[in-house]
Amino acid sequence: xxxxxxxxxxxxxxxxxxxxxxxxxxxxxxxxxxxxxxxxxxxxxxxxxxxxxxxxxxxxxxxxxxxxxxxxxxxxxxxxxxxxxxxxxxxxxxxxxxxxxxxxxxxxxxxxxxxxxxxxxxxxxxxxxxxxxxxxxxxxxxxxxxxxxxxxxxxxxxxxxxxxxxxxxxxxxxxxxxxxxxxxxxxxxxxxxxxxxxxxxxxxxxxxxxxxxxxxxxxxxxxxxxxxxxxxxxxxxxxxxxxxxxxxxxxxxxxxxxxxxxxxxxxxxxxxxxxxxxxxxxxxxxxxxxxxxxxxxxxxxxxxxxxxxxxxxxxxxxxxxxxxxxxxxxxxxxxxxxxxxxxxxxxxxxxxxxxxxxxxxxxxxxxxxxxxxxxxxxxxxxxxxxxxxxxxxxxxxxxxxxxxxx
Amino acid sequence: xxxxxxxxxxxxxxxxxxxxxxxxxxxxxxxxxxxxxxxxxxxxxxxxxxxxxxxxxxxxxxxxxxxxxxxxxxxxxxxxxxxxxxxxxxxxxxxxxxxxxxxxxxxxxxxxxxxxxxxxxxxxxxxxxxxxxxxxxxxxxxxxxxxxxxxxxxxxxxxxxxxxxxxxxxxxxxxxxxxxxxxxxxxxxxxxxxxxxxxxxxxxxxxxxxxxxxxxxxxxxxxxxxxxxxxxxxxxxxxxxxxxxxxxxxxxxxxxxxxxxxxxxxxxxxxxxxxxxxxxxxxxxxxxxxxxxxxxxxxxxxxxxxxxxxxxxxxxxxxxxxxxxxxxxxxxxxxxxxxxxxxxxxxxxxxxxxxxxxxxxxxxxxxxxxxxxxxxxxxxxxxxxxxxxxxxxxxxxxxxxxxxxx
Numbered sequence: 001x002x003x004x005x006x007x008x009x010x011x012x013x014x015x016x017x018x019x020x021x022x023x024x025x026x027x028x029x030x031x032x033x034x035x036x037x038x039x040x041x042x043x044x045x046x047x048x049x050x051x052x053x054x055x056x057x058x059x060x061x062x063x064x065x066x067x068x069x070x071x072x073x074x075x076x077x078x079x080x081x082x083x084x085x086x087x088x089x090x091x092x093x094x095x096x097x098x099x100x101x102x103x104x105x106x107x108x109x110x111x112x113x114x115x116x117x118x119x120x121x122x123x124x125x126x127x128x129x130x131x132x133x134x135x136x137x138x139x140x141x142x143x144x145x146x147x148x149x150x151x152x153x154x155x156x157x158x159x160x161x162x163x164x165x166x167x168x169x170x171x172x173x174x175x176x177x178x179x180x181x182x183x184x185x186x187x188x189x190x191x192x193x194x195x196x197x198x199x200x201x202x203x204x205x206x207x208x209x210x211x212x213x214x215x216x217x218x219x220x221x222x223x224x225x226x227x228x229x230x231x232x233x234x235x236x237x238x239x240x241x242x243x244x245x246x247x248x249x250x251x252x253x254x255x256x257x258x259x260x261x262x263x264x265x266x267x268x269x270x271x272x273x274x275x276x277x278x279x280x281x282x283x284x285x286x287x288x289x290x291x292x293x294x295x296x297x298x299x300x301x302x303x304x305x306x307x308x309x310x311x312x313x314x315x316x317x318x319x320x321x322x323x324x325x326x327x328x329x330x331x332x333x334x335x336x337x338x339x340x341x342x343x344x345x346x347x348x349x350x351x352x353x354x355x356x357x358x359x360x361x362x363x364x365x366x367x368x369x370x371x372x373x374x375x376x377x378x379x380x381x382x383x384x385x386x387x388x389x390x391x392x393x394x395x396x397x398x399x400x401x402x403x404x405x406x
Numbered sequence: 407x408x409x410x411x412x413x414x415x416x417x418x419x420x421x422x423x424x425x426x427x428x429x430x431x432x433x434x435x436x437x438x439x440x441x442x443x444x445x446x447x448x449x450x451x452x453x454x455x456x457x458x459x460x461x462x463x464x465x466x467x468x469x470x471x472x473x474x475x476x477x478x479x480x481x482x483x484x485x486x487x488x489x490x491x492x493x494x495x496x497x498x499x500x501x502x503x504x505x506x507x508x509x510x511x512x513x514x515x516x517x518x519x520x521x522x523x524x525x526x527x528x529x530x531x532x533x534x535x536x537x538x539x540x541x542x543x544x545x546x547x548x549x550x551x552x553x554x555x556x557x558x559x560x561x562x563x564x565x566x567x568x569x570x571x572x573x574x575x576x577x578x579x580x581x582x583x584x585x586x587x588x589x590x591x592x593x594x595x596x597x598x599x600x601x602x603x604x605x606x607x608x609x610x611x612x613x614x615x616x617x618x619x620x621x622x623x624x625x626x627x628x629x630x631x632x633x634x635x636x637x638x639x640x641x642x643x644x645x646x647x648x649x650x651x652x653x654x655x656x657x658x659x660x661x662x663x664x665x666x667x668x669x670x671x672x673x674x675x676x677x678x679x680x681x682x683x684x685x686x687x688x689x690x691x692x693x694x695x696x697x698x699x700x701x702x703x704x705x706x707x708x709x710x711x712x713x714x715x716x717x718x719x720x721x722x723x724x725x726x727x728x729x730x731x732x733x734x735x736x737x738x739x740x741x742x743x744x745x746x747x748x749x750x751x752x753x754x755x756x757x758x759x760x761x762x763x764x765x766x767x768x769x770x771x772x773x774x775x776x777x778x779x780x781x782x783x784x785x786x787x788x789x790x791x792x793x794x795x796x797x798x799x800x801x802x803x804x805x806x807x808x809x810x811x812x
Contacts, residue, residue, distance in 0.1 A: 253662045259785035260723030285800045288793035317666035379665035383658060387694035394691045
């Protein structure tokens with residue numbers, strides 16, 4: 001059984017994702033699509049619009065055959081750790097090809113670029129250090145350093161978000177000595193940072209989220225940009241919950257924690273560093289929205305994403321010591337199955353006996369270090385609900401089996 | 407200028423308090439009444455019904471001349487620390503007499519009892535230890551130990567809450583070598599633990615709170631039990647705020663903190679002990695109200711008050727190390743003036759130049775260890791408000807001058 005692996009957030013699942021699944025299957029001649037999906041908090045340091053389970057259903061309805069979770073410790077991380085965690089899971093699941101979407105769209109230049117940067121590792125890092133010292137954020141410093149190395153103009157542009165991720169996926173494949181073949185597909189039409197809905201049938205997840213959250217619109221506003229099954233799921237969710245999960249709902253909890261924890265303790269939170277947690281503590285009490293707080297915090301050095309990721313770590317109470325313990329092995333310490341169809345189930349049965357990692361469908365009593373953080377992330381994610389709903393959602397973490405789509 | 411000192415919570419100020427002020431002035435022939443009042447969190451481990459400022463106003467309208475704050479670290483504490491902090495402040499303010507209400511009502515038997523227990527310190531503590539080992543809570547063990555010592559039947563009964571406090575006040579006066587004279591007044595009519603409003607004009611604060619919070623009644627229901635000025639304040643507050651501060655409003659914040667802090671960190675919270683914080687973490691996710699959570703936690707060993715006090719420490723994020731630093735001197739490290747009338751102002755001017763402690767009317771930039779905890783308590787107290795109201799209240803902590811009643 002030939003498989004292709006995708007690394008996804010589906011926040012929410014849209015036409016571009018549907019196209020990606022179709023194209024990846026075709027390009028790799030795969031019988032099954034295996035998705036490793038972030039759970040509750042995402043790479044840019046945001047809560048997912050909808051719970052993991054709703055997004056798993058969208059994925060299965062959109063063509064995925066097996067969906068497993070990317071543990072929290074990898075999901076709200078900079079690209080290299082995010083990639084490392086996700087690739088390790090696809091590798092453990094015996095996936096043949098990892099196929100990522102990129103702005104560039106050709107795999108050979110990616111492979112050349114990775115090789116090049118491995119030989120240029122020392123000057124590259126020195127340039128990054130030098131630009132960081134000038135006060136640039138890490139992504140910006142990396143991008144400037146890269147151009148200093150005078151790259152081939154056919155290589156992927158590492159200032160593009162999906163090219164960066166792709167670069168890290170390939171590096172992780174190499175680091176893990178994985179036998180997976182990397183492949184890429186050119187992202188269709190919309191660019192990641194597009195902020196207005198394109199009006200075409202393919203829009204970026206960012207512009208979709210903007211419609212749903214900042215503009216408080218119903219899913220009718222993005223109907224053309226998502227598969228009908230996603231539209232139905234979003235409409236149902238919107239009708240019963242009234243809004244999608246977003247940072248503003250967590251702001252009071254972030255304030256509560258930031259203002260009542262000692263600064264010595266805040267400094268022990270993962271991703272804290274001197275200037276950052278002090279700024280958090282001194283500035284958070286004069287803001288009434290998460291958005292205005294972030295705007296005020298943002299500097300050349302601290303990007304919005306960097307700040308949001310730290311805020312997520314505060315919200316979930318993730319300590320440096322816990323993070324270090326959870327990622328010291330550099331790969332996932334368990335596999336959590338979120339959902340599958342019959343093809344996915346057949347594939348899982350095929351590989352199950354050879355798998356080296358423990359496989360779970362719920363949170364167990366005795367947890368791995370990564371599961372301990374997954375548990376805290378789930379607790380934190382559902383905190384804005386009413387007491388009754390919160391209790392139910394928390395309970396389901398330990399009890400609800402994966403989705404099986406017939 | 408002759409002064410009498412009272413140690414109060416005024417949660418809320420009622421007819422019994424009014425009577426206490428009047429009687430204390432008369433009994434001690436005092437020209438001025440100095441009250442040391444708990445701020446936002448009270449001795450039984452509860453948020454105050456109304457903010458400090460509203461309760462200060464009630465106190466001034468009810469006959470107090472000068473109101474100062476009992477710092478947080480003493481206000482949500484067992485009786486001995488509560489007494490130590492409060493007495494140290496009255497002593498620093500040069501108060502002549504400390505006059506407390508008690509179930510017993512005569513001062514000489516109190517003084518004899520304190521002397522007796524000082525000579526019997528060793529067997530008393532051994533009995534307490536033995537009863538504690540049998541699983542009794544500290545107050546119960548202390549009460550059983552006391553009866554083992556065969557006390558004189560004319561002495562105050564130490565199973566009565568106000569007798570216990572009185573006993574600790576006198577001990578603190580002795581410990582601090584204070585020149586204050588202890589005096590007591592028999593509490594009028596209502597007993598502290600009364601749960602139904604008496605229908606008479608004197609009801610306990612507990613029964614008043616029960617009407618206002620658990621029975622969600624408007625202040626009209628307790629109109630006969632409080633002075634008219636209190637009734638007006640409560641009605642105004644109820645009309646604009648919709649409800650009085652109570653534990654249920656904080657439950658989601660308690661859940662958020664308890665479930666996302668590591669158990670190693672929770673064990674560093676003041677008043678945490680092995681069995682207790684583990685029970686908190688494992689049980690809090692299955693409850694939808696603070697009340698049901700407390701009911702489920704309660705054991706012979708852990709009284710409701712003990713549990714609530716720990717919950718307050720979690721909510722305010724008070725660490726053992728911070729508490730130790732803040733109370734190591736065994737007395738207040740500053741005086742915060744909350745309000746005064748002209749008599750109080752005259753008295754303050756009289757003593758100001760002799761005072762050894764720094765006097766504040768707002769939270770300063772550089773804080774004493776006790777003020778650091780006061781700040782966190784204020785942050786925690788206002789967290790259930792709307793973002794806008796919360797911001798205003800937090801800001802006032804640093805800016806709002808004391809109340810001056812003409």
